[in-house]
Amino acid sequence: MIESNLPALQVVLPLVAAPLCVLLRRGSLAWLVTWSATWATAAISIAILLRVLDAGTISYTFGGWEPPWGIEYRVDIVNAFVLVLVSVIGAIIVPYARRSVGAEIRSEQHYLFWAAYLLCLTGLLGVAITGDAFNVFVFLEISSLATYILIACGQDRRALVASYQYLIMGTIGATFIVIGIGLLYLMTGTLNLADMAQRLSTMPLHRPQLAALAFLTVGISLKLALFPLHLWLPNAYAYAPSVSTAFLSATATKVAVYLLLRFSYSVFGQSHVIENISVEAVILALSVAAIFTASLVAIFQDDVKRMFAYSSVAQIGYITLGISLANQNGLTGGIVHMFNHAVAKGAIFMLLGCVALQIGQPLMAQMAGLAKRMPMTAAGLVVGGLSLIGVPGTVGFISKWYLVVAAIEKGWWWLAALVLISSMLAAIYVWRLIEVCYFREPSPELEAAGEAPLSMLIPAWVLVIGCIYFGLDATMTAGTAASAAQSLLEATR
Amino acid sequence: MNALDLINYWIAMMLLVTGLYIVIARGNLVKKLVGLSIFQTSVYLIYISPSKIIGGTAPIIAPGVELYSNPLPHVLILTAIVVGVATIALGLALVVRIHEAYGTIEEDEIHAQDQDGE
Numbered sequence: 001m002i003e004s005n006l007p008a009l010q011v012v013l014p015l016v017a018a019p020l021c022v023l024l025r026r027g028s029l030a031w032l033v034t035w036s037a038t039w040a041t042a043a044i045s046i047a048i049l050l051r052v053l054d055a056g057t058i059s060y061t062f063g064g065w066e067p068p069w070g071i072e073y074r075v076d077i078v079n080a081f082v083l084v085l086v087s088v089i090g091a092i093i094v095p096y097a098r099r100s101v102g103a104e105i106r107s108e109q110h111y112l113f114w115a116a117y118l119l120c121l122t123g124l125l126g127v128a129i130t131g132d133a134f135n136v137f138v139f140l141e142i143s144s145l146a147t148y149i150l151i152a153c154g155q156d157r158r159a160l161v162a163s164y165q166y167l168i169m170g171t172i173g174a175t176f177i178v179i180g181i182g183l184l185y186l187m188t189g190t191l192n193l194a195d196m197a198q199r200l201s202t203m204p205l206h207r208p209q210l211a212a213l214a215f216l217t218v219g220i221s222l223k224l225a226l227f228p229l230h231l232w233l234p235n236a237y238a239y240a241p242s243v244s245t246a247f248l249s250a251t252a253t254k255v256a257v258y259l260l261l262r263f264s265y266s267v268f269g270q271s272h273v274i275e276n277i278s279v280e281a282v283i284l285a286l287s288v289a290a291i292f293t294a295s296l297v298a299i300f301q302d303d304v305k306r307m308f309a310y311s312s313v314a315q316i317g318y319i320t321l322g323i324s325l326a327n328q329n330g331l332t333g334g335i336v337h338m339f340n341h342a343v344a345k346g347a348i349f350m351l352l353g354c355v356a357l358q359i360g361q362p363l364m365a366q367m368a369g370l371a372k373r374m375p376m377t378a379a380g381l382v383v384g385g386l387s388l389i390g391v392p393g394t395v396g397f398i399s400k401w402y403l404v405v406a407a408i409e410k411g412w413w414w415l416a417a418l419v420l421i422s423s424m425l426a427a428i429y430v431w432r433l434i435e436v437c438y439f440r441e442p443s444p445e446l447e448a449a450g451e452a453p454l455s456m457l458i459p460a461w462v463l464v465i466g467c468i469y470f471g472l473d474a475t476m477t478a479g480t481a482a483s484a485a486q487s488l489l490e491a492t493r
Numbered sequence: 494m495n496a497l498d499l500i501n502y503w504i505a506m507m508l509l510v511t512g513l514y515i516v517i518a519r520g521n522l523v524k525k526l527v528g529l530s531i532f533q534t535s536v537y538l539i540y541i542s543p544s545k546i547i548g549g550t551a552p553i554i555a556p557g558v559e560l561y562s563n564p565l566p567h568v569l570i571l572t573a574i575v576v577g578v579a580t581i582a583l584g585l586a587l588v589v590r591i592h593e594a595y596g597t598i599e600e601d602e603i604h605a606q607d608q609d610g611e
Contacts, residue, residue: 134569141576145583152587157594161603164587168516168525171580175533178573182540185566 006051007060007073010044010083011126011139013037018118027110031101034114035094038121042091045083045125052080053480059131067131068192074131078335078484082128082258085339089250089346089463090121096459097243100353104241105153113153117247120146124255133181133191136259137174140223144170147252150244151236156361162235169232173222180216183208184267193267197491201270209273216263217279224256226283226320227290230313237309242353245305249312250346254338257319261335261488264323269492284324288418290317295425299432304355304362307429308348311388314426315341318403318419325406331485333402336478340395343470344387347463351380354452354460359445364432369442374451378437380464385430387467390423394471398478501542508535520600522588526581533577540566540573 002009017037021030052058052075060073075083097117105113123143127136148170152163185191187208188199200209218229225233237245268274291314298310319341322334354377355362355370371378383394390396400419407415451457470477508531515528544566552561588598595603 134572138572138576141580145579148583148587152590157591158607160587160591160594161607164522164584164591167580167584167587168529171529171584172513172516172532175536178536179539182536182566186543191565 003047005060006044006048007058007075007129008062010041010048010087010129011073011122013041013044014118014122014125018115018122021111021115021118025111027102027107027114030111030114031094031098034118037118038087038091038094041121041125042084042087045080045087048075049080049084049480052077068190068195071135072131072192072194073129074194075129077480077487078261079128079258081335081480081484082255082338083125085254085342086121086124086128086251089342090247092459092462093243093247093250093346093350096246096350096353096456099453099456100243100357101241103357104155104243109153113150113241116146116149116153117243119143120150120247120252122146124251127255128258131193133184133193133196137178137181140177140259141174143252143255144174144223147244147248150248151240153241153244154239155241156239158235159239162232162239166232166236169222169229173219173229176215176219176222180212180214180219183212183215187212193262197267197270200268200273203271205272209271210277213263213268213273213277213279217260217283220256220260220263221286224253224260224320225313225316227286227293227313227317230290230294230316233313234306234309237312237349238303238306242349242356245309246346246349246353249309249349250342253312253316254342257316257323257334257338260320261323265488266491269488274492280324280326283320287317287321287324288415290314291321291418291422292425295422295429298429299425301429302364304364304367304433305349305352307364307433308345308352311426311429312341312345314422315345315388318399321419322399322403322406325403325410326489327406327409328482328485328489329402329409330406331488332478332482333399333406335484336402336474336481337399339477339481340387340399340467340470343395343463343466344384347380347460347467348384348388350456350460350463351377351384354456357452357456358449364436366443366445367433368436368440369446370437372442373446373449376457376461377452380457380460381437382434383464383467385433387471389426389430392471393468395467395474395477397471398474402478501538505535505538505542508532508538522591522598522600523585526584526588529584530577530581533573533580537570537573540570 014037017033021033024030057076061067062071101110101113120143123139123146126139130136148163148167152160184196188196190196222229237249294310294313298307301307319334319337322330322337352362359366387394387396390400404416404419512528512532512535516525519525544563546560546562549560549562550558552564592598595606597603
């Protein structure tokens with residue numbers, strides 16, 4: 001009974017837990033509810049992934065209405081992978097978050113923070129699991145509205161402005177997505193993504209299909225912060241509470257990337273639209289631009305959270321680069337980098353939260369001598385930083401390996417060279433941080449500070465160890481990503 | 494085809510561009526939200542227009558009725574309206590908080606205060 005309803009429970013569980021948090025009104029009780037709900041959600045997602053690996057695509061129909069009339073949850077290997085990624089990161093952050101939220105958010109707002117956290121998780125999981133185009137929009141807005149709240153909770157007043165800017169740009173993006181979905185509905189008469197793909201494959205080319213692809217691509221690119229639509233991201237990540245930044249950087253943009261994959265491969269993959277328009281070339285150019293400009297800007301940041309926020313824009317560039325290469329290795333590299341970047345950036349922002357707990361907003365100058373006072377935190381930051389560069393033995397190396405191999409397979413040596421050169425830029429900003437942390441005398445702020453509490457260090461280090469483990473043994477991550485890439489490519493002509 | 498046949502779409506597109514222009518061009522945070530609201534509303538029209546057939550009725554099987562309107566877009570737009578209301582409400586709440594924190598809701602003045610603070 002429960003086993004057959006797992007896809008519904010995946011979304012319903014955090015959705016029901018969110019109002020429960022509001023009703024309880026006690027910060028610690030709300031935290032307990034969030035803790036149980038997120039770990040149960042993570043267990044469900046792993047169960048779903050195992051079932052998909054074992055038995056193939058799961059189709060779950062709501063209320064007994066057969067698709068394409070009813071709403072269908074459709075889980076194949078691509079979104080099973082995304083579901084595990086989002087829910088496991090969401091679960092690991094909660095035990096960490098107790099101290100961090102306690103220090104950064106006023107105590108009477110704690111239960112509201114947890115409700116928003118659960119709603120954001122609901123939305124992200126919903127986008128990933130649903131097989132219905134309009135459902136995608138609704139869940140996207142649930143997660144976005146919760147995200148604006150999570151960002152606005154920051155202590156700095158600039159968090160409010162950052163949240164407002166994100167609200168404006170995010171809503172424009174979401175509205176573009178609705179226009180795209182509306183045009184597709186008008187052309188195909190269906191909202192079921194699988195049915196839509198099938199009908200598009202037999203239809204002659206009409207201009208509204210092109211317009212739909214354009215609106216969807218721009219709207220989704222706004223959500224995933226593809227250069228030059230990334231302007232909302234650095235401020236939002238820099239001024240949001242540490243917990244929000246860690247959660248959003250690891251999950252929110254990844255779900256938007258999944259949407260891009262779903263629409264450009266599964267829905268439009270067999271249509272005549274893709275043949276007539278070279279979306280890949282545009283995304284390729286923008287990805288390379290993202291990698292270089294964002295890495296360059298990151299080098300000159302003094303606020304460490306902002307520096308890693310720009311680094312996120314660059315790393316998203318690698319993911320979309322893999323998608324735009326559109327061959328087996330490139331797509332594998334893009335998908336596995338979703339996971340790898342989530343683990344590395346999640347770890348980094350969690351460790352920066354440890355720093356923030358001791359000294360407040362982590363600025364470069366104040367983090368001088370961090371290694372002497374907080375050795376575990378500093379060591380974790382080094383491992384996370386090495387992953388961003390792509391040093392062998394860390395997760396970043398695996399993704400870049402696939403990307404470079406894919407570029408060489410296509411005969412694009414210049415692209416392989418660009419990927420390697422851009423890694424040097426990452427090395428510069430990571431080295432700046434290492435130099436400050438290890439080779440300077442402790443700053444006055446750090447003089448009295450000690451190591452962060454274990455309740456925060458352990459979850460952060462789980463991700464840090466993940467950076468190394470999945471860098472040495474990538475059979476699980478890259479293997480799943482490779483079969484996901486294969487299933488996406490099979491769906492295209 | 495008469496140009497007037499497509500008047501719904503002309504109006505929707507004009508509203509869409511107007512809304513987007515206000516969002517970009519205005520510095521007042523509340524006016525930006527007004528623009529955003531117009532922008533979203535135009536999309537409702539894009540959905541509703543093609544689903545209405547002149548002379549068509551609600552899709553209930555009855556003798557003598559052969560022309561039906563598609564109810565699904567109307568239902569979708571009800572959902573989209575709810576989402577739009579929630580977005581605008583949250584946006585206005587943020588503007589209230591910004592006003593408390595900065596004492597202004599003009600974008601350039603907020604920017605100037607942030608520059609001074611650094």
